[in-house]
Amino acid sequence: MRYSELFCPTLREIPSEAEIISHQLLLRAGFIRKATAGVYTYMPLANRVLRKIMNIIREEMDRAGAQELLMPIVQPREIWEESGRWAVYGDEMFRLKDRHNREFALGPTHEELITSLVNADVHSYRDLPLMLYQIQNKYRDEIRPRFGLMRGREFIMKDLYSFDADYEGLDISYNKMYEAYRRVFERLNLKYRVVEADSGAIGGNESHEFVVLADTGESEIVYCDNCDYAANVEKAACVVEKQDISEPMRDIEKVATPGQKTIEEVSAFLGISKDKHVKTLMYEADGEIIAVVIRGDRELNEAKLKNFLNCAQLFMAEENKVRKLCGATFGSLGPVGLECKVYVDLEVANMRNFVCGANEDDFHLVNVNLGRDFVPEAVADLRNAVKGDKCPICGNSLDVLRGIEVGHIFKLGTKYSEAMNATFLDQNGKEKPFIMGCYGIGVSRTMAAAVEQNHDEDGIIWPIPIAPYHVIIVPVNMKNDKLRTAAEDIYNTLIEAGIETILDDRDERAGVKFKDADLIGIPVRITIGPKSLQENRVEIKKRWEKESELVELTGVLEKVREILKG
RNA sequence: CGGGAUGUGGCUCAGCUUGGUAGAGCGUCUGGUUCGGGACCAGAAGGUCGCAGGUUCAAAUCCUGUCAUCCCGACCA
Numbered sequence: 163m164r165y166s167e168l169f170c171p172t173l174r175e176i177p178s179e180a181e182i183i184s185h186q187l188l189l190r191a192g193f194i195r196k197a198t199a200g201v202y203t204y205m206p207l208a209n210r211v212l213r214k215i216m217n218i219i220r221e222e223m224d225r226a227g228a229q230e231l232l233m234p235i236v237q238p239r240e241i242w243e244e245s246g247r248w249a250v251y252g253d254e255m256f257r258l259k260d261r262h263n264r265e266f267a268l269g270p271t272h273e274e275l276i277t278s279l280v281n282a283d284v285h286s287y288r289d290l291p292l293m294l295y296q297i298q299n300k301y302r303d304e305i306r307p308r309f310g311l312m313r314g315r316e317f318i319m320k321d322l323y324s325f326d327a328d329y330e331g332l333d334i335s336y337n338k339m340y341e342a343y344r345r346v347f348e349r350l351n352l353k354y355r356v357v358e359a360d361s362g363a364i365g366g367n368e369s370h371e372f373v374v375l376a377d378t379g380e381s382e383i384v385y386c387d388n389c390d391y392a393a394n395v396e397k398a399a400c401v402v403e404k405q406d407i408s409e410p411m412r413d414i415e416k417v418a419t420p421g422q423k424t425i426e427e428v429s430a431f432l433g434i435s436k437d438k439h440v441k442t443l444m445y446e447a448d449g450e451i452i453a454v455v456i457r458g459d460r461e462l463n464e465a466k467l468k469n470f471l472n473c474a475q476l477f478m479a480e481e482n483k484v485r486k487l488c489g490a491t492f493g494s495l496g497p498v499g500l501e502c503k504v505y506v507d508l509e510v511a512n513m514r515n516f517v518c519g520a521n522e523d524d525f526h527l528v529n530v531n532l533g534r535d536f537v538p539e540a541v542a543d544l545r546n547a548v549k550g551d552k553c554p555i556c557g558n559s560l561d562v563l564r565g566i567e568v569g570h571i572f573k574l575g576t577k578y579s580e581a582m583n584a585t586f587l588d589q590n591g592k593e594k595p596f597i598m599g600c601y602g603i604g605v606s607r608t609m610a611a612a613v614e615q616n617h618d619e620d621g622i623i624w625p626i627p628i629a630p631y632h633v634i635i636v637p638v639n640m641k642n643d644k645l646r647t648a649a650e651d652i653y654n655t656l657i658e659a660g661i662e663t664i665l666d667d668r669d670e671r672a673g674v675k676f677k678d679a680d681l682i683g684i685p686v687r688i689t690i691g692p693k694s695l696q697e698n699r700v701e702i703k704k705r706w707e708k709e710s711e712l713v714e715l716t717g718v719l720e721k722v723r724e725i726l727k728g
Numbered sequence: 729c730g731g732g733a734u735g736u737g738g739c740u741c742a743g744c745u746u747g748g749u750a751g752a753g754c755g756u757c758u759g760g761u762u763c764g765g766g767a768c769c770a771g772a773a774g775g776u777c778g779c780a781g782g783u784u785c786a787a788a789u790c791c792u793g794u795c796a797u798c799c800c801g802a803c804c805a
Contacts, residue, residue, distance in 0.1 A: 171738090173738095173739060174739075174740085174755075174766065175739055175740045175741095175754070175755095176739095176740080177739070177740085178734085178739090178740070178741090178797095179797065179798055180798090181798075181799070196797095199796085199797070199798090253729090254804090271805095302804075302805090304803075304804080305729070305801095305802075305803065306800095306801090306803090308798090308799090312805095313803095313805090314805095317805070318805095319805055320805090321805090372805095464802090477802080566805095567805065568805065569805070570804085570805060602805050604804090604805030605805085606805090607805055608805085636764090638764050639763055639764085640763095641763080670763095670766090671762085671763055671764085671765090671766080671767065672763070672764040672765070673763090673764075673766055673767080674766050674767095675764095675765090675766095676765045677765065677766045680765090689764075692764090693764090701764095
């Protein structure tokens, strides 16, 4: 490709709408342009990157025994009614009507469609297992599209669905996908972690997320360096250290804490450390107000609470309702004497003589003890895991990382097949629902994640397997015939050798070309300058290294091949 | 949907408080000088100041409404 013909408008300045680095760089480097919030055009270079990511995914899905198909984006309302999700999916689904006023959705996902498809054409256990996938645009009318490609309303996803005759079969399909996903992310050359995930409302019993590590990521994961344990914070089980609770219970005491609201304030005011405090959070769970008690310096994990209560709706109670029930506002609540059900985090069950609100504004209780001063409805693991917690597998200290969720695999079981009455006949001629799994990779998000993980102050540094081009040739002055001819010669040699190469034939100053080459992140740069060319040599620089090296003209192809091999 | 902020040439932003001829830098085009890390000189094009209404002799500026975008929260690949 000649740069002079390449459609790649680069920007010197950071567009003000972009907050995170991948968004900024993809815009600046001319990879993406916004059409409207959360909807982007993939420019030619981005398109090449996406195709490479897709091809790696395809190869691994095919290797695992899956088949690619392509389903429609426009889906009729009826199949969503069958699964019950027309109502449940809510505003996140793009909906439209045709001229006859029939309703449709733009597919946010394809469980419904594929289930009805497979149900129509697969009737026997002999046809199972079956794994089908597609790579296609998905549509989700996110409340808040964010961070460029990270959370788009239109995005590219690989979605695969497995159909098995029994749960043993599902385990096999699931494991095949697990391995295939590992291979995909290995091949993409991304640093990632597989974490146990909360399968939440989907109801499956197993789920893993594939998380590309990046400080700007939205998911938080805890992991153990000693064993293989890793889980997202939603899921990570908190193990309670056996604490010494031989400390004698002291007499409960009510103390005035005028104006002190937050744990920090009360802790400082009373001179009692934060880990001797508990906080009481009021929630509304399916309409019932409940109290949740956790250690003062911890965070409540709403997913755990929701799972534990097995409720459909959970949100923080409104302050006026709380005041009516407890007689105090948020900063002064405590579990003692509360009229509602009280749920207590495991950790609190091991605390003695702690501090909590007195349910009276400007007063707290000290030396409160569970059992003596209040009796909880239940004790459960309800908080977020934090750095330093014990690994639930080996007991080692856990660490925390941030990352971007790029893949997620679920065991669905019969959720959709039962709802949609999708069945096959087993060996005994009995009708049974398909046992399903679903497996997604955010393709466009993976591209953004790759940038998030691979960049420096000058621009993107594409991992070789997904780089839009592998080599960029920069003659420092196009008006110099010798440089130009040498550049053309090398360009032809590389192209003939099948190496994806850009020749920067623009009549620009060298500085401009270097800046652009760095910005768009081509892995190998060949600089052709007058002094080195005099000695029949050119400079070859790897994008991720500072220094370049001089290579004989005759050795360029070999050198490039060597670098690209890794 | 709640909270916050912003809309002025392609990009980044100034001007708005105190109403009076619409600005700068970058980019683009032309000519020239330059030519190894975003050059310089000269010239040029390009804006109904998001949109609609209102106040006023006069609105980018004040008021009302509306739309869009971005950030923070709940959702997720």
